[in-house]
Amino acid sequence: MKYTKQQLKKIHVQQLGEYACGLACLSAITRYHDGYISQEKLRETSGTTLNGTSLLGLYQAAAQVGFEAKGFEADMENLKKLDHPVILHVVVDGNRQHFVVCYGFGNGKFVIGDPAWGITSYSADELEAIWQSKALLSLKPSEKFKTSGIESRSQWQWFKTLIADDISILSVAAVVGIAMAVLGLSTAIFSQKLIDDFLPNKETEKILIGFIALFILLVARAVLGYIRGVFMVRQGKDLNVRIVKSFIDKIVQLPMAFFKGFSTGDLIARMNDSMRIRSTVALVTGDILINSLVVLISCVYVFTLSVEVGVLSLSSIVFFVLIAWRFHPQILEGQKEVMAAHSMNESQYIDALSGIATIKSFGREGVYADRINAVYDAYQTKGYNLAMTGNRFGFFTQMLVGMYITVIFGLGIWFVLQEKLMLGELMALISIGGSIIPSLAGLMIANIQIQEAKVAFSRLFEISSVENEFDEPSKLPEHTLKNSANTVLTINDLTFRYPGRSPLLSDVSILIAAGEVVTLFGQVGSGKSTLVDILQGFYVAERGAIKLNDKLLAEWGLPEWRKRIATVSQFEKIFNSTVLDNICLSNDPNELDKCVNFLKETGMEPFFARLPQGYFTCTGEEGATLSGGQKQLVTIARALYKQPAFIVLDESTSAMDFDTEREVLELLKKYCKAHATSLLMVTHRIGLAKQADRIYLLKNGTIVDAATHEQLVERDNDYAKGYQYLTQINALT
Incomplete structure (x- = not known):
């Protein structure tokens, strides 16, 4: 292997969601070869949705990243001979599909990178038990593969843009923090002078002046603390607003395919992560800066009193750092698991509460309460494990604190007895030592918060690094955007597939003239709604063209194209x-x-x-x-008010009663003729389809026939069979 198991832990990539194991595997192998690609950029190219992804999807995404990808069926002996990492398709927990990275074989064990858990080892028997399909994806960098360190620079650039407006406030807060750290020594210095000089010499005047000076310094420190607090509260509020605004502005600009791979709860949880970033910025510019200065200044002062105690203080810092280094991976891993569990918990709440009517209707309150409680319990278990890790970290830290203070006391008393230290200097050492320890402990505990913020920051940055859906203005002059009687929409030989899937639409061709009513008729699952999504520019066809007046969709630009088309789905958002x-x-x-x-x-x-x-x-x-039919009336009115060139109704009158549907369709036909607006009705209902000027039959992703209602019923097709069946039913009634 190129890396040791310990080094692999540093390049391991944790999956950012329940369904993102394949993305994490591909991202980890990219890092293995000194490259970088975010999981969110891979999401669309691999076709990852809330159902996960396929090996074919990962194959296609890997090719775009710059890998020479090959899929194989292999056995354990083949796997042992591989000299590069591969992605394995495994089954865990009995039936859950999963992807892991196999980095190699050594010392009788396979080194496996599980995006859900981390780097681990499997025996041949253990791996064979879960690697049931024997399918693997081999990835080797091709000439197109790019190694880069762009990730850290990009993250730093993004972070700088977020805090750019706060530099002045943070600088003032930092200066105030330095002043507070210096003033913090005042009590120790005064104690030393009081015991060693003022009291033995009975210098009452100096004692009084010293008390007044100490009071002024402590008041000044309190005032500075208040001023700094005001600055940090203001900066925290502004930063939080900026982060959330940046997140929201970015989210609404992302392509539709992005949302197919995220649950609402996950997005909400990521947005709430901004609070962690804000508190960490305040922590870095506040507590960490002040604690660092306290440790530095205190150590310098301790050295002026006793070199031996100064060396002891420095050695304690080394031990503190070693403890933090030891617990760092566990804390980081635990925080990732907690955030992922939090996202899943949010999603479970939203999913259950939004479907409460169905739950009650079927009497499944107990079932879903158990599901919610199970997910929440898993979330709390992750939080408990992280808290226990933090508790162990705190225990070892406090043990070191106790040892340090005890040694300082003992060493200081010994030096006093040996007349190497004066009593006042001993008191100053104890006071300073007492300030060093809390500051060191604060720095170590702050490490936990920093790691937590790094995870939160990475989760937000993953989304900010996804390319916007569009950034181009309209490419056509204004007069070409108006409706006219000569407007024609044509779809020529359109083929489409979701990444990692078989073609859903093949060589689809449709023509819709201005003022014309056209029906796209097909069975459930035939690809009708997908074609509607493509018409809206949510997805890009693999082959073929969509034109409006001989201008390609790409020439219009998505913003202007969407001004000309209004779509109403069966369950449009209210x-x-x-x-x-x-x-x-x-x-x-x-x-x-x-x-x-x-x-x-x-x-x-x-x-x-x-x-x-x-x-x-x-x-x-x-x-x-509102009732179902009333909701559809609202969404149809919404589409009409847009005054588009084309209206697409995707089963959007299915909840209306017969009379209302008839009135709405008559109104739509009248409007379309008067305003040169075309109407495309997407349906599997013959009663609705036959009202069109022309009907296109979609079967197995292909247009198999196109004609009027009267012509189609005379032919051998699904439409004619359906119409014949309806006729027989009507005759019986």
Whole structure:
């Protein structure tokens, strides 16, 4: 192996989420070869979702990173002969799919990097028990592979941009901290002078002056502490706002594929990690700086009193550092596990509470309470393990503190008896020693917080380093963006697959003219909704083109393209606000009046007049106060108010009653003809599909037929069979 087991622990990559084991393995092998790639950058290229990833997805992602990737089926003997790390597909806990890195074989054991636990060793029998598929992914750097140290520089650059506005405040706080550290010696110095000089000589005047000076210095130290506290509170608030704003601004700019790989709880937990970073910045510029100066200044002063005690103080620092170094990996690993468990716990809360109606309907309160409690118990267990590690760290630290103070007392008394020290100097040594120890202990404990913040910072940086969905302005002049009777949307030979998966759509071609109503008809799981996502620019096709008036989607630029298309899915998001706010989606008060007038002109107003408070009816969380059909009315009105060139309805009238659906469709057809707007209805319902001017049949990811309703029912296809079945049902009733 290139590295020892201890060195492998330094390049090991912990998975950042429950489903990110494959990403962590690929990232770890990249670091093994002196490169760097974040897990979040690998997420999209590997097709990692909340269901994890596949070996094919990792293969494709590895090729993009610059590896020569090859998939094999091997046995234990083959594995022993490998001279480079490989990714193994294993099954753990009986049925859980997992990926690990095999770094090599030595001393009768396989060295395994498990992204969930760390670097460990397996015997041949132990590994064979979990490596059931015998599948592995071999990765060797190709000429395209780049070694770099960009990660640390990038993280440092990002951190500097976050604290750039705070440099002046932090500098003042640092200067104040230095002054406080110096003033902290005043009591010890005064005690020495009082015992050795003032009291023996009965210099009452100097004693009085000394007391006054000491009082002034202590008051000054208290005032400086208050001023520094004010600065740090202000800086902490501003930094926290900046970090969260940076996180939110970044999140909303990320591509849709990013969100497929994250749970809401994980994102919320990462956002809350900003508090750890803020407190650590305050810690570094405050407690750590002051404690470091106290230790430094105190040691210098101790040396002026006694070289022997000074050497003892320095040696104690070495022992403190050794203890911190010994516990550092355990603390870091424990914090990663706690944060991952916290994310899972947040996700479990959100998942269960958002589905409380289903839980109650099926009488599964106990089942989900047990699940929540189990996840929370696992989270608390991780926290307990970390706390116990910190407790052991504190125990050894306090043991060293006790030994140090005892030795200082004994050595100091011995020097007094030998007349090498005066009694006042002994008191000063004890006082200074008493300040060194808490400061050293504070520095060691601060190490725990720093490591915690480093983990939190890495989790936030992973997201900040993901490329934005777009940053280009519109590439077309304004006049080309207007609706016209000549507007045509064409999809030519489009093929698409999710990374690491088989093709979902193959050679799909569709044409939609202005004012035309077209249906995309297909069975559940045929790829209809995926095509809608591609039309919105959420995903990029592997092959083929999407054009609007002979201009490619890429030429329009995503912001302008999305202005021209409005999509309504079956379960569109309803925000916790009013009906009107959900339709106009704007913070501009003037927009509300415009929205009301628009809905009146288009004929949508009667649908909302029936609500208790009309447009100002509160929707509640996820539209809890609205029925399914009312939610769909709100989202269709939202799409119309956007005044797009194309409207896509993806099963978005399925919750409406027959009369409401008919009224809405008539209104939409009327609007589309009047405004040269095209309507694409995506459905598997024949009653809805037949109302279109033209119907495209999607089967197994391919358009197999396209014609009018009358033409299709005369042919041999799924649509005709479905229509015949409905006709027979209607005849029976």
